Amino acid sequence: MRPGAVQHDTSFESLPAYQEILMDRRIGPALGFTNPYYRLHEARAGVTTTIDGRELLNFASYDYLALNGHPEVIAAHREAADRYGTSVSASRITAGERLVHRDLEAALAELYQADDGALFVSGHATAASIIETILGPKDLLIHDSLIHNCVVVGAKGARCQRKSFRHNDLDDLESYLTLTRHLFDRVLIVSEGLFSMDGDGPDLFRLVEIKERFQAWLMMDEAHALGVIGATGKGIAEHAGLDPQRVDIWFGTLSKALVGCGGYVCGCQALIDILKARAPGLVYSVGMPAPVAAASLKALEIMRREPQRVAVLQANGAHFAAGARARGLDIGTSWGFGVTPVILGTDIRTFRLAQDLEQHGVYVFPVIAPGVPQGSSRVRFFLSAAHDTAQIDAALDAVVTLLDRQ
Structure with missing residues (x-):
């Protein structure tokens, strides 16, 4: 020295x-x-x-849904491993694309009546990448105070303004937007279909009404809602009796009811095209292992069938x-x-x-x-x-x- x-x-x-x-x-x-x-x-x-x-x-x-270890799920996993191996060995944008990725994306998009879907190898990276890709410094992300860490991380990456509203208090959300909406180019509201620490959820109808009135986007985290709420497990939209197309962005994880690993996002075609071309957690990451995608696809099939x-x-x-x-x-x-x-x-x-x-x-x-x-x-x-x-x-x-x- x-x-x-x-x-x-x-x-x-x-x-x-x-x-x-x-x-x-x-x-x-x-x-x-x-x-x-x-x-x-x-x-x-x-x-x-x-x-x-x-x-x-x-x-x-x-x-x-007690599907971890289900014989059909194990068989689907094994068949995909025999066909594709244990890794796709590349990012999907280069050489890692496999048919099972597209099949699972299509099945999830159909569930939410969305145009298309995208799979991420990490559930945490799914939300963080969505936010980082579509928001910027002139935009606002406003979320429930009990939102998952992945949303907070995404806001940091996007360098957007971030604000929380009191848990499930949509009066608080509405009041803040009334005072500040004119200050931002774009606003993204984020909540969860079923909160993982409290086991409750929001008034989805009112959330949609607020986002439409204030010309914002609404993103719903379905990680713990898919397979759990709604008459057939389709999540918060089915539970509330709301047309899922009125929500701009659906995202969730495959590691809960669908007994896999990684995350997904469903929405309009333009959103998915942007994410598949720009989202860092997808473009710069290896593609989801085909056996994992196949297992989750089979789990989703069983959920719909049973x-x-x-x-x-x-x-x-x-x-x-x-x-x-x-x-x-x-x-x-x-x-x-x-x-x-x-x-x-x-x-x-x-x-x-x-x-x-x-x-x-x-x-x-x-x-x-x-x-x-x-x-x-x-x-x-x-x-x-x-x-x-x-x-x-x-x-x-x-x-x-x-x-x-x-």
Whole structure:
């Protein structure tokens, strides 16, 4: 180092994030908690999962329609692997395009009555890439305060103005647009069909009315809504009884009800053409592995063919929500479909309950800030079409018993 030069600490250990991680690692054991993150699951996660050699009743996986491991899905995956291999070995814009990509895009577009669709290898990158591609510094992105991180990341990439409105408070949204709409070239409103932490959703009819009156675009995140709400699992539009063509952008992930990985977007042809030519998460990324696309395509086919799966899932969700309320548990504003939290408030109560439940044979995951707002820590229950009422009741009884012991 030259004389007089300032010495800089180049170690990763010096980063504030690492110091926070070390603090967490010290606090947990001091309070008697095991680390809940990156637990090793030793078998396929379905109604049960296996951790440390113990089979546990599983409420931590979003295999909503119980299709993960379905024989037809496995066969479709295997057939695509035999035909195309395990990787398409290129971005789709160069040499990675396969027929199964187009078939899945067409099937998803038909579901939303859209012109076309596009597949992304990452669900997170789907939303971020859409926003980064269609918005710029003179535009506004306004979203529900509980929106997923991928939307926030997209706004940073787009360098647009970003504003949140209070959760499901469309008066707040309308008031802000009344005051500021004239300041922006384009406005994109973003909400979720079913919020993954709270299990509720918006008034879609009013959202559409607001976006039309203020000449904005509306983008809906269907990650946890597809396969879960609506009479046949088509999501928030079917649930609300609204023509899906009145929503400008539908996007979601394949990793929930469709038991794959990656994301999708559906909309008008111009939107899809722009994304396929410019969206960084698609153009500069390897194409989705053909076996994954084939598995999700088969899962979507089964969902459409067997609506009773959706009906059973919804019945299980309603049973859980009703049972939780009857036992005096706080489930917030959950609609009682595929995901419902039990809200405890403090981190310590939440970690303790999750750990005690695991020892009791029930696996759920604790969620604390920043995943949810401060003071609303919770354990989150994912329901499946394969759960039965006895398992649901046993889990709820365990929650009550263990909370009484705290």
